[in-house]
Amino acid sequence: MAVVQPSSPATPYRITGSFVLAARQFPRHRAAMVGLVLLVLICLAAALAPWIAPYDPVQIKLSAKLKPPSFEHLLGTDHFGRDVFSRLIYGGRTSLSVGVLVVVFAFVLGVPLGLASGYFGGRIDNLLMRLVDAFLTFPPLLLAVALVGLLGPDIQNVMLALGLVQAPVLARIVRGSTLAVREDVYVTAARALGAGPARIVLSHILRNVMSPIVVQLTIVFSAAVVAEASLSFLGFGTQPPQPSWGRDMSEARRFLGDAPWMFMAPTGIIMLCVLSINFLGDGLRDALDPRAWRTRRQLSKGEG
């Protein structure tokens, strides 16, 4: 029971949380804000596809095939006369969820592996890293194909397989950074204050290795969207006529000369997504690292 003095506010000892501070920092990064806005728009479009898309994405209309962009078909039509714009909007549902879920899988699998390996070292490190090495010896796409073959050609399995393929790379990166951070004096200092391995890894090391993780995850996202295309092309993953950016892109290659819009639309949107995510990752990295904050403020004032 605290007696609240009338002169002092009820919560005089509140500290602004570091996440609030980071969140305040984020909008200062212009490119990241642009990335965020674009990404939100793309996601919204995918989510609201049935209300936004002007046509049914799988409706075949051979009389209108390979039409160039016009007011009727904003991005033209493909070789079955399907509206490219509508396919783009619907395809986002597959491609974005593949990207996001692969990132989540890679994070959930790779980060704990890397942290454990880097922090505990010794035998655990040896064991985990040999396992990771074994995964890395396979060409990534082949491994994904094998996994999907094993699990069945289902879009969820594609995500799982791509996550499994990306996790070892992430684990290696996290391990490397952890090895470096582990030797920092503040880790010894935390141990000298009675912190156990869990606290040290989660509250001291993880925060300090977030930058390389975020950067790698933006790469994983891009790789996943493209890999889904390759897997779909090979007949795994999304099955025709279901739209997906990657699939539409590879299908459009046959008509590159006659209907370049068919190819440019999905390629453009993938590029836009990857670019937005990279900007976003940049901003996140800076927002999560307090040491980068002052510099930014100085830059915006024209000092630096």
Place this chain on the structure above:
Amino acid sequence: MPLLSVRNLQTRFATDRGIVRAVNGVSFDLEEGEVLGLVGESGSGKSVTALSIMRLVPEPPGKVTADSLTLEGTDLLRLSEADAREIRGSRMAMIFQDPMRSLNPVLTIGRQLTEVLRRHQKLSGTAARRRAIELLETVGIPMAEKRLAAYPHQFSGGMRQRVMIAIALSCNPRLLIADEATTALDVTIQAQIIDLVKRLQRERGTSVIWISHDLGVVAGLCDRVNVMYAGNVVETAPIRELFHRPSHGYTLGLMGSTPRVDGSGTARLTPIEGMPPNLIDPIPLCPFLPRCRVSVPACQARPPERREFGVGHWASCLADLAK
């Protein structure tokens, strides 16, 4: 009963080239409220002694043994790692040399302070914050309440070391180990930090082990000094005794190589020639013998025994320097 009792502490590290005896039979007692200096050059085993007491030596490759190592009657070497964690930060704490690197750069000062309070004193959020503000005020940080939300890089070196001291003292430890805590700071800040430690030590009756290679700092702060060389305590004496009657060749060498403000202006510093011995090979005679300027013939024949030179003044030296 002394607060800390160390008997025949030995810390070894297994390396590719052999076993390094970093600490080789250190014994001393630390009384309640006493400030003990640990002096010696790099590699003499000061820091490893401190880490061994804190149970922070990684095992393997390290191996810590002792006939006894007790803090307030608790046998530190018998503690499980989990029990050792309970004691670290609450009954004994340590501050490190480089305040630029001993605070986590991505966590706020408040977070790092309250983490320890929550961990050991089970304080709730608000109570921990209130206590954190008190602590920052105690170590002389202005606008403490605001500074809780600041990050380490927003503090100067001296301020960071104050924060480290606040964190180390947050749970009222009985023993504070400061490992070269002022070495990375400039001289004026160094004096401030020493005054701060002195004041807090007196107010709280904390026992302090102050590790330094700077005899001047030790002279201003400590009650007693252990001079370490090659993993051994070669001389131990009350602070005045040590400066008036250094009784070991190495202590003499250290003093000869320390500049004095009050000395005659023309006096040149005398460096200690040579290098410390390799701690892998066994050292049968006095480890300082090859570099000693005052050795006597007996030094070549047998290892030096511990001899008493005054009240609480012991040295392992065969030369009678007082005469």
